[in-house]
Amino acid sequence: MENKLKYSCAGEGVFRAAILTLIILVIYSIITTYLPASMKVTSVFYIVITLVSVLYGSVFAAKKAGEKGWLMGIMVAATYMLVLYLVKVCGGGSIAIDTREIIRTALALGIGGLSGMLGINL
Incomplete structure (x- = not known):
């Protein structure tokens, strides 16, 4: 029963991270409707939003789990x-994993581990 509770904390953290991502993406899409944005800006924005969402979800899950x-x-x-990968593939994206996705995943795992440690200490 105890492990099940911990997995539910992680699931809730992922859910909160996904909701935060959707909210920020809606705001970004409204902004880019009126102001042009280059592909470099959009690419950097996607990395930043991924890391911020992982940070938020990891801190929440670790704080709730307590260990x-x-x-x-x-x-x-x-x-x-x-x-994110499954949504991309279901949305018609390529199944292939390129260097950008590997770097983004490695950054997310690093930020997730560090922010989980931060969440315990808050």
Whole structure:
């Protein structure tokens, strides 16, 4: 029963990260409707939004779980990145994983582990 509670904390962290991502993407899409944005800006924005969402979800999950924050953060980051990949593929994107996605996933896992440790100590 105790492990099930911890997995639900990670799931709730992923859910909160996804909701934050959707809110920020809606705001960004409204802004880019009226102001032009280059592909470089959009690419950097996607990385930043991914890392901020993972940070938020990992801190929340670790704080709620109360132990093993680094593991909780990595679980949230890995699940979040898997969900993003599945949404991309279902949306008609390529199945291939390129260098950008590997770097973004590595950054997300690192940020997830560190922010999970931060969440325990808050």
